[in-house]
Amino acid sequence: QQQVKQSPQSLIVQKGGISIINCAYENTAFDYFPWYQQFPGKGPALLIAIRPDVSKKKEGRFTISFNKSAKQFSLHIMDSQPGDSATYFCAATPRGSNYKLTFGKGTLLTVNP
Amino acid sequence: NAGVTQTPKFRILKIGQSMTLQCTQDMNHNYMYWYRQDPGMGLKLIYYSVGAGITDKGEVPNGYNVSRSTTEDFPLRLELAAPSQTSVYFCASSYRPPGTGGAYNEQFFGPGTRLTVL
Secondary structure (H helix, E strand, C coil): CCCEEEECCEEEEECCCCEEEEEEECCCCEEEEEEEEECCCCCCEEEEEECCCCCEEEECCEEEEEECCCCEEEEEECCCCHHHCEEEEEEEEECCCCCCCEECCCEEEEEEC | CCCEEEECCEEEECCCCCEEEEEEECCCCCEEEEEEECCCCCEEEEEEEEECCEEEECCCCCCEEECCCCCCECCEEECCCCHHHCEEEEEEEECCCCCCCCCCCCCEECCCEEEEEC
């Protein structure tokens, strides 16, 4: 049973465009939702994260939108750049065990110049 | 700070061989983790440790063992390698202060070990 479903698997965007990656979860015990960015040959690194008591969080060109009732959250990358080309993972952690990350399967983003 | 370091970077094993993947962190983090990453499958937690001497199973522990004798080191042992263990393995660490049950603690990942079992 996949607890965090991520789509699309891959995404190609032109430079300057908006990249949107979606995730959905089933476990209502999840209460923290980080996004990780991974470049080829490197380990994942935390990009941005949100708690369900807010509906949106923005850090620079990266925004998380959160819909608690629908159990969905998404990452928006504004003005996408070739340097944003990477694999993006959404994740979730449960209340009380907030060090246990459950990852989505990842989205390979390619931003063409 | 070097952060989280892993050795080796690459390894090829034959079926039935054993090996230990090394992981060291110099950030004085109390929590450490091992994940495996398979193509198109995300990362899955193998084992984790909340402090020296304490380890627990994650989602996919079968075929692996861990130990945590020091704060810095968290080796992962494969006893009888199988082709299904071909994967990229990531070690991670985080710091969780006492009494912060509600706070999320960022995990810092190492560069990974690519293991092939033939």
